[in-house]
Structure formats: structure tokens, C-alpha cells
Amino acid sequence: MEDLSNYASSFMDWAVVFVPKLVGAILVFIVGLYVINYISSLISKGLNKKGIDVSLHSFFSSLVSVGLKVLLLVSVAGMLGIQTTSFIAVIGALGLAVGLALQGSLANFAGGVLILVFKPFKVGDLIESNGQLGVVTEIQIFNTVLLTPENKTVILANGAVSNNTIINLTRHGNLRVDISMAIAPDSDLVKAKKVVMDVLDSHEFVLKDPAPSVNVLKVGDGMVTLAIRPYATPEHYWDVFFSVQEQVREAFSKNGVDGPIPTRVIINKP
Helix, strand or coil: CHHHHHHHHHHHHHHHHHHHHHHHHHHHHHHHHHHHHHHHHHHHHHHHHCCCCCHHHHHHHHHHHHHHHHHHHHHHHHHCCCCHHHHHHHHHHHHHHHHHHCHHHHHHHHHHHHHHHHCCCCCCCEEEECCEEEEEEEECCCEEEEECCCCCEEEEEHHHHHCCCEEECCCCCCEECCEEEEECCCCCHHHHHHHHHHHHHHCCCCCCCCCCEEEEEEEECCEEEEEEECEECHHHHHHHHHHHHHHHHHHHHHCCCCCCCCCCCCCCCC
16 A cells, blocks of 8 residues: 555656646647648738749648648657657658658659749649649649549649659640541532631630631541641630531531541452
8 A cells, every 4th residue: 555655646746747748738739730820821821912923832831831840849849858859869860761761752842842943834724744634723842733624633743743744735825626527528628618617717715816727637538537726725625626516517517518428348259
């Protein structure tokens, strides 16, 4: 009983000293997280007011947030009586080990910096990279986030993006829409091209500059294939692609331009 009483007394002495530290550390941690989120929000708003590229907002906000959270953890550890000097040394050793193990992540970080510095694209651009096509919604520290035309979110590693081909479909403000349509080989070619041009000239989303064009792409296989090349803004690309084909098909029917008829030649050998 005497030993138990000593243990209880020691525990009470320890609790009297440690519990206030623990409560204080928890309060500092909670308040610190709130302050860090507030500072990150202020940085984002400040960058926005100064007209800094929106691509940098999430990047710098997340970078500052991670750095401040590490400092907060070190401070809380010091309040709990943990020697921060050795703690920092351990973090440094772990950082070296993790850095060697996560070379890919460091490459992604470097890739994110290169993207933000050289700006091959920005938030809101329609790009194609690593076999993925979509609108850039975020440029983060390690990743670039795309929203595909199918409303799928694609997360690409910045290292892979910066080291591979990037096709920016928004940079020039317009895209050429490649459409191929076939007509019967005995159709009036001049008339058919005029019918197509009339459709393109009257289409609300087809740009006048650069001017659209209609040319013969191929003659053979029982048909004449026309290369229809209108231009559109990136957001109206698919509208033009689908609606022009429908309207040209209807215009061909109204103006007596026949479509191709599949034929098969059968030769009987004796």
C-alpha cells in the first residue's frame, strides 16, 4: 500500500506539472492552425489584389501553410518538454532520408516551380499532357489538376508534366476544327463546296478570322472526301465539331448533294 501511495503521489506530482503544459500545447496547436489558415487566406487575397497570376495563389498558400505547420509542431513539442534542438536534428535527418527516398516528389516540386516561372500554361487553359486533355483547375506544389471534357478530375505529377510535351490549346485563342465528310463521286464539287461554305459563314460559333476552308482531302473508294476546316474558340470547339456536321448534312439533302453509296465489284472468273 505504501508503494501504491508513492506511485499515486508521484503521478499526481507529474500530472500537476504536465497537464497544464499539455492543455497549453493543445490550445496553442488549435489556435496555431487557425492562425495559419488565416495567414494563408491573407496571402492568397494579397496576391489576388496585386494582380499576381492566379496559378501562384494555391502554390504559395500551400507552401506557406506547410512551412508554418512544421514550425507549429516544433513549438508544441518544446512546450511539452521535448528538446527542440534534438528534435530539429531528428527532423533534419529524417528530411535527408525522406529526400533521398522521395526524389520523385522533389522532382515534382521542381517541376511545379518551372511551370510557374516559365508559364507554359495557367489556370483556365485547355492543355494536353501525358495523354490527358483538360482544363487546368489548379497548379499545386507537386501536382497539376485537370478537369476533362467528361468532368473527370485528373491529377498529373508536375515532374512528368514539365519533362514531357505540353500542348496548350488556349494560347492562341482559337482552334482549328478538323471535319471530314464524303459525297458521291459524281456530285457537283463546286456546288458542294459552296453549300459547305454557306453553312460555315452562317454558323454563330465559326470564326471569321482565321477564315474557314473547304478542300478535297481524298478521291477514291467510291467517294470524294471533303476536308472542312472551320476555326472556333476552345470553349466552342465541340459545338462547332458536332453542329457543323449536322447542318452540312441537312444542307446537302436540301441542295441535292448526294452522299457516298458503298459499292462492291464482283468479278466472276471462269
